[in-house]
Amino acid sequence: MKHEAVLAPAPVRVLRRPVDAPVVGGDAAPTPLKTLCSNCHLRDLCLPCGLEGSDVQRLDSLLFGRRRIRTGETLYRPEDRFQFIYAVRSGTFKSSLTLADGREQVSGFHMAGELMGLDGVAQGRHASAATALEDAEICAIPYTHLSELAAGSSDMQMVMARLMSREIVREHSLMMLLGSMNAEERLAAFLINLSQRLKARGYSSHEFHLRMSRAEIGSYLGMKLETVSRTFSAFQQQRLLEVDKRHIRILDLEALARAFQGPIH
Amino acid sequence: MKHEAVLAPAPVRVLRRPVDAPVVGGDAAPTPLKTLCSNCHLRDLCLPCGLEGSDVQRLDSLLFGRRRIRTGETLYRPEDRFQFIYAVRSGTFKSSLTLADGREQVSGFHMAGELMGLDGVAQGRHASAATALEDAEICAIPYTHLSELAAGSSDMQMVMARLMSREIVREHSLMMLLGSMNAEERLAAFLINLSQRLKARGYSSHEFHLRMSRAEIGSYLGMKLETVSRTFSAFQQQRLLEVDKRHIRILDLEALARAFQGPIH
DNA sequence: CGTGGCCTTGAAGAATCTCAAATAATGTGG
DNA sequence: CCACATTATTTGAGATTCTTCAAGGCCACG
Numbered sequence: 216m217k218h219e220a221v222l223a224p225a226p227v228r229v230l231r232r233p234v235d236a237p238v239v240g241g242d243a244a245p246t247p248l249k250t251l252c253s254n255c256h257l258r259d260l261c262l263p264c265g266l267e268g269s270d271v272q273r274l275d276s277l278l279f280g281r282r283r284i285r286t287g288e289t290l291y292r293p294e295d296r297f298q299f300i301y302a303v304r305s306g307t308f309k310s311s312l313t314l315a316d317g318r319e320q321v322s323g324f325h326m327a328g329e330l331m332g333l334d335g336v337a338q339g340r341h342a343s344a345a346t347a348l349e350d351a352e353i354c355a356i357p358y359t360h361l362s363e364l365a366a367g368s369s370d371m372q373m374v375m376a377r378l379m380s381r382e383i384v385r386e387h388s389l390m391m392l393l394g395s396m397n398a399e400e401r402l403a404a405f406l407i408n409l410s411q412r413l414k415a416r417g418y419s420s421h422e423f424h425l426r427m428s429r430a431e432i433g434s435y436l437g438m439k440l441e442t443v444s445r446t447f448s449a450f451q452q453q454r455l456l457e458v459d460k461r462h463i464r465i466l467d468l469e470a471l472a473r474a475f476q477g478p479i480h
Numbered sequence: 481m482k483h484e485a486v487l488a489p490a491p492v493r494v495l496r497r498p499v500d501a502p503v504v505g506g507d508a509a510p511t512p513l514k515t516l517c518s519n520c521h522l523r524d525l526c527l528p529c530g531l532e533g534s535d536v537q538r539l540d541s542l543l544f545g546r547r548r549i550r551t552g553e554t555l556y557r558p559e560d561r562f563q564f565i566y567a568v569r570s571g572t573f574k575s576s577l578t579l580a581d582g583r584e585q586v587s588g589f590h591m592a593g594e595l596m597g598l599d600g601v602a603q604g605r606h607a608s609a610a611t612a613l614e615d616a617e618i619c620a621i622p623y624t625h626l627s628e629l630a631a632g633s634s635d636m637q638m639v640m641a642r643l644m645s646r647e648i649v650r651e652h653s654l655m656m657l658l659g660s661m662n663a664e665e666r667l668a669a670f671l672i673n674l675s676q677r678l679k680a681r682g683y684s685s686h687e688f689h690l691r692m693s694r695a696e697i698g699s700y701l702g703m704k705l706e707t708v709s710r711t712f713s714a715f716q717q718q719r720l721l722e723v724d725k726r727h728i729r730i731l732d733l734e735a736l737a738r739a740f741q742g743p744i745h
Numbered sequence: 746c747g748t749g750g751c752c753t754t755g756a757a758g759a760a761t762c763t764c765a766a767a768t769a770a771t772g773t774g775g
Numbered sequence: 776c777c778a779c780a781t782t783a784t785t786t787g788a789g790a791t792t793c794t795t796c797a798a799g800g801c802c803a804c805g
Contacts, residue, residue: 312656320659322652334652336645342652362637369631376627379644380601386651387587387599387607391577393658394585394702398793429752437659439794444753460752460801663761694784704762709785725770725784 249278250304250354260328260415261302262356262374270371273364279354290331290345290353297335299355303327306351307426310343311434321435323385324348324409324427327416333382348426393437400475401436402446406456407472410465421468425461514543515569515619525593525680526567527621527639535636538629544619555596555610555618562600564620568592571616572691575608576699586700588650589613589674589692592681598647613691658702665740666701667711671721672737675730686733690726 252263252274263271281304284290290301293313308325322343325331335341336358365372392404414420425432429440436443450456455471457464465471517528517539528536546569549555555566558578573590587608590596600606601623630636657669679685690697694705701708715721720736722729730736 312652314656314660318660320656322655334645334648336641337649342649362634362641365637366631366634369627372627372630372637376601376640376644379641379648380599383599383644383647383651384602384607386648386655387577390587390651390654390658391579391585393655394699395579395583428750434659440751441753441795442793445793448753693782705783706763706785707761709783710761713785 250281251275252279255304257302257304257328262330262378265374265377266370270368270374273368273371277357277360277364279356282353282355284347284351284353286347286349288347290347291335291341292344293341295341297332297339297341298358300333300358300361301331301345302354302356303329303331304352304354307348308345308351309348309427309431309435310345312343319434321427321431322389324435326412330378333379336379348431389435396475398436398438398442398446399449401438402432402443402450403471403474405432405436406463406465407468407475410468421465423463425463515546516540517544520569522567522569522593527595527643530639530642531635535633538633538636542622542625542629544621547618547620549612549616549618551612551614553612555612556600556606557609558606560606562597562604562606563623565598565600565623565626566596566610567619567621568594568596569617569619572613573610573616574613574692574696574700575610577608584699586692586696587654589700591677595643598644601644613696654700661740663701663703663707663711664714666703667697667708667715668736668739670697670701671728671730672733672740675733686730688728690728 252258252261253268253271255261255263258264258271263274266274279302284306290308291297303325305327308331309321310323310325310331311319311321313319325345331345332341334343361375365375388404392401396404409423409425410420413423427435429443433440433443438446447456447458450471451458453470455465455467455474457466517523517526518533518536520526520528523529523536528539531539544567549571555573556562568590570592573596574586575588575590575596576584576586578584590610596610597606599608626640630640653669657666661669674688674690675685678688692700694708698705698708703711712721712723715736716723718735720730720732720739722731
């Protein structure tokens with residue numbers, strides 16, 4: 216499986232997600248495994264990004280609990296009490312919202328170094344669910360401890376504010392996408408975004424393995440899974456991509472980028 | 481104009497927006513008019529909401545600049561340097577994003593007591609534009625001063641964090657709407673949301689005047705203005721609404737609420 | 746080697762968009 | 776103060792995009 220090498224350090228292969236996956240208790244106590252930000256290979260992408268040594272050491276003092284999450288398990292669900300922010304160490308997650316009639320809307324995909332759960336700050340309860348798309352590992356960051364730490368450091372405060380604002384901006388682009396793009400533009404925007412994030416993590420930006428199903432992509436992009444599939448096929452016919460199930464090779468990134476209009480700046 | 485009375489304290493009538501409205505300098509110095517949060521009739525909806533007396537007094541010490549904005553003028557645009565957060569005192573604003581090809585996506589409408597500009601924290605530059613839909617008045621809150629203040633008060637910090645998180649949650653619902661609802665559900669959700677916000681401000685929840693055009697509603701909801709208009713007509717035929725241009729009277733709020741499926745909690 | 750999940754593809758249908766035209770409301774310039 | 780130009784809204788008809796329904800293939804797993 217040569218393709219697999221593209222995303223090397225991730226688990227060797229994607230396990231099929233069980234239909235009724237066991238749920239890891241809402242905010243169950245993390246395992247005793249502890250992690251230091253200062254040693255972490257993700258420190259420049261993750262929470263400590265932009266912090267000075269002294270602040271990073273203060274983060275170390277919190278000794279974030281580390282936890283393995285298996286494919287299909289949830290980290291939290293809507294209404295769960297908000298205690299932790301979660302940083303992805305490895306693997307991929309989706310965030311999703313559910314309507315009363317069961318319709319699911321995927322609101323984001325999260326990879327190494329990205330944070331999840333910031334929507335819980337508002338109400339003290341999570342507003343979305345976070346589900347592992349493959350076996351994964353996370354750091355559970357106790358929010359109250361983090362707040363206390365922020366109280367003593369304006370840099371830390373700034374970093375937190377930026378993280379939340381970044382989330383707002385991220386959602387802006389998704390709204391743009393959902394509100395005013397057609398199927399091809401949506402999928403192109405999605406692939407380019409993935410490509411950039413993989414590149415930032417040291418993976419190939421033009422060849423990768425999708426961790427999510429067509430249905431999940433469709434939900435995220437506001438279209439049906441058949442439309443996602445057809446759009447992949449269309450891109451393949453236009454020689455923009457090679458698609459083999461979840462293996463994607465981008466042949467013409469520029470043309471793909473032209474396929475959608477980025478924001479004005 | 482009996483309907484106008486429903487939204488009484490607002491300016492007497494909506495002025496037509498000039499085609500090329502003058503732009504109020506990106507973050508031009510506010511006028512010398514100063515405002516105290518502690519006296520403000522919006523204090524329970526706005527920034528000071530949830531703060532104790534001592535913190536509110538500290539807010540007072542910042543002496544927020546107050547400014548009149550006329551119909552069609554912008555408070556800030558994408559790429560403008562981020563200096564202020566703005567609180568709406570009166571009037572209505574829209575936030576919007578623009579794609580390279582000129583397509584505009586409205587990402588929110590803001591009324592008295594609501595804050596604008598939090599998306600600027602991430603990059604130090606605004607990511608969206610804020611435009612007045614009618615003559616309005618705002619408080620310009622210098623972000624650096626606010627941060628300094630937060631450094632000294634954990635309550636203040638918490639309030640700020642909640643405000644940003646609330647914005648994230650708000651955008652979640654919009655994504656849900658854009659990603660998985662049809663035209664009727666979208667418009668119903670929009671009207672119910674407006675209705676609730678007006679009610680919270682002491683206005684009638686079942687009769688009001690829309691401050692935005694069909695095109696702006698359509699952009700916000702991810703549909704064309706003609707579809708908005710047709711959906712209004714459909715609701716009218718179903719006896720859910722009475723619509724007279726921008727005057728809306730909700731006849732059957734429950735049925736309207738059933739027309740869309742709220743989030744699961 | 747059979748089963749179930751995921752993906753692809755086709756064909757028909759539905760929702761929404763586009764284009765067009767009529768009407769109403771409003772501000773402008775005389 | 777009136778006629779006109781402009782803009783906003785509504786409505787219809789046809790085009791388009793996307794969805795729905797259905798069938799078949801592939802692959803991993805038991």
